[in-house]
Amino acid sequence: MFWGKSRNIVVALEVGSTKVAAAVGEIRPDGTLALLGIGEGPSGQVRKCEIVDFEVAQGCVREALAAAEQKTDVVIAEVYLAISGAHMRSSNIRLSTAVNHDGDEITHDDVQEIHDMAAAQPLPNDHAIVHHLLQYYVLDDGSKTDNPIGLASKKLTAHFHQVYGLATRLQTTIRCVKELSIDVRNFALSSYATAQAVLTRHQKQVGAVVINLGGGVSDYIAYQRGAVVHTGVLGVGGDHLTNDIVSGLKIPYAKAETLKKTEGSVILDPSDGDGAITLPGAYNFEERNIYRTSLNTIMQARQAEIFEIILDDLQAAQFWPDFAGTIYLTGGASQVKGLVELGSQIFPCPVELAHQSPFDGDQNYGRRPDLSTLLGLLHYARQAELETPASRGLARVGQSLKKALANMRVI
């Protein structure tokens, strides 16, 4: 039967401030993930991960999805979407429920009940939940566990890290995709997705902070003892570095972007002296010399400020005094020179560039830090697909029909 031979395809989509990218992966029968290809294009009118012009942004999404379809020969019907923006908020919550069974044995129902309670937690006005990520369970004797089912306790307490954002802004991003007749199967916080790509289980256990330096925002996530303990999004990213260069050196945006990538450094080196960089002329731009110290001063000030603000936020979090892990830097803006050195000067812990976990399939994208969120989202999608109980019988037929119709753009 046709649905029996269908491939288990997952698609990750990221609408970023610099680019829109869609990654197509396949979950093989053994549960491994293979990357089939990535379609990408520049994003227009998306600032700080928020859509400024809906139609322009939607056009960019359409082009990226079309490019992905063309490269992979897959018709995309649904996507997993990365969500970010300075409106995202997070908090750690603790919920408890009484266990009323024979022998006080905790069952799946008790666990489900506590998860339902987490999903129904009151949020600030106009906010919607994005994740409630389980940290650990606590039994009435104070012992902690990741899986309480079958254990005995009169009370079950669960600690969650909940992430929420402004509903209207979340809806705008989702609507941008849905109006293209593409279903949004699920969404994930960008930093959470990034962590899936760059952190191993061991690193999560030991303790790690991943800072994803994107174009519009810098988002970060902290793990301790295998659980998410803190997340944050700062509405400042690589675009701000470029914008500062534009403002400080009075050069066009495109020139500033090139200058940042090719010549700029976030470390002030006294040996640079008054060395000059020559910006070649163009038909509408006269050749100019730029002081290297000026460029680096502008970039260092901005990047140091980003790190300082993130450090302030981390230090205010409850987990920080016990944190003994490493800070990993990734994202498109992590490619500027001197970033690790600057990070090491500011953060009181080891700082490294993140490396993505290996995967099967197309290997051309594995070393690009600007794709870590997208590839992490594929890992997240794979995990979600594997955890979802397989549909059976009529439900499976219905699902396959829906997929087929969607492929034909009927629904």
Place this chain on the structure above:
Amino acid sequence: MIEFTADGPFSEKADPLFPDRVRVIGLGQTGASVCDQLVLHGRPGQDIWVFDSDQQTIEASVVPNRHLLGQDTVHGLGCSGDIDLAREIVAREAVRLADPAHGCDFLILIVGLGSATGMALAEHLMQLGRRAGAKVIALGVQPFAFEGWARRERSIAAITTLRAEADSVLVLSHDRLSASPGAPKNVRHNFHLMHQLLAQAAQALAQVVCKRGLIQLSFADVRSLYGRYEGSEALENCWVAHVEGDIHDTTDELIERLFNSPLLGDESIWKLVDHAIVAVSGTRDLGLSDVQEMVGAFKRRLDTDVAIATSASLDDEQHDRVRMTVLLAMTAPVGAPAPEKPVKSGSTAPLPRRIGETAPLPTVDATQPAKKGKSTPVKNTTPKAAPVKPVQPKPAPVPEPEVEFIAQAEEEFLEESPDGEPGLALVPDEAPGEATRAARRVEAKQEEMQFDGPTRGRFEKTHETIYRGENLDQPTFRRRRLMVKL
């Protein structure tokens, strides 16, 4: 026979100017000093409280209802700018702080924005006040620019906090007073005057929100002027002037004295101000026609059309005295499309400013340029006949012809100073040293104005990213004032 007795504002038993439902709370050292002025020079029977963690401040205060906080924690030594410590003290003293926020309709909080104790208390009381159903008006004073960047940063963060919580926030800057030529030269007198002006502002606010008087304004009027901003988009949005005179004084004399008030000395404020509240109070002899005449005279002295809301009240205890307080407001931030301020016909339009220039230049009749060899008197047609400020030594070249003419006129003045001292011909009543000091003060003020100036470039259409009162969309090197060679 039924005897009719007068009631309301005309009754013998009318409430004092400050009825119970308006409570003024001074927080920190600045708040205490302002409340002292209210006690010393204000009306009796006012509901005034003072809180601080500094024992000296509390002991020196003349406010009967004064409270020292955190004695167990800091032993009366204050918080030395440590906001976390101040918050801890406030948390520990929560029980004592529960009372002041209850039992009033309006809560006027007076706080120095650089004060840790003051701000921690303000945060707490604003929340309590609003929970108790009171309208909260915050009156904040920015520290001097010379007090350092750290203190200034704290004050900017404080403004953001106040605007997030309070119903109306009035921010006055100490620097405004120091830059004014009419301000006293003695530092102690300077502070004293600032505290007096703040006390008058608090009194005027109380008068406006109290429902008694001939012409009544309400809290909504105050809120419409001072409740519009968010974050730190306008670091200063209020100016205040006060005059008190005999009922027999002529209106013009009163208005003249009002315009000579130190905070109105800097004429550049008239370019920012677009709304005003004029609060007049006097004995029961004060008639509507008197109020009309006073407000009319005030309006006539302005070069621009400022929207004026008037409040008039009666106070028998003033004994033939009449008081007029003017609260000026800027309701649109610098750089934003401000409400149209049409220039009145017949008055001289303000001259364009040059980059780096801080004081408004004297207006000169363009048809009669200054002649060489003669110290030309300057006719100032702006509202207040303030002493003209010394000019900058390096006039920047600007293509507009009027500006070039002014620059030329300045040079002539400089050349023609009778004793060769630059600027003395323009400031005949000031000593040379004072003139130099005034110039330096003005420079500091200009830097402050630049803070809001830079655009956000690529991020103009997006939501601002504000962190601790700073707009992170503006270049960091500019906010941190780092030198960039071009």
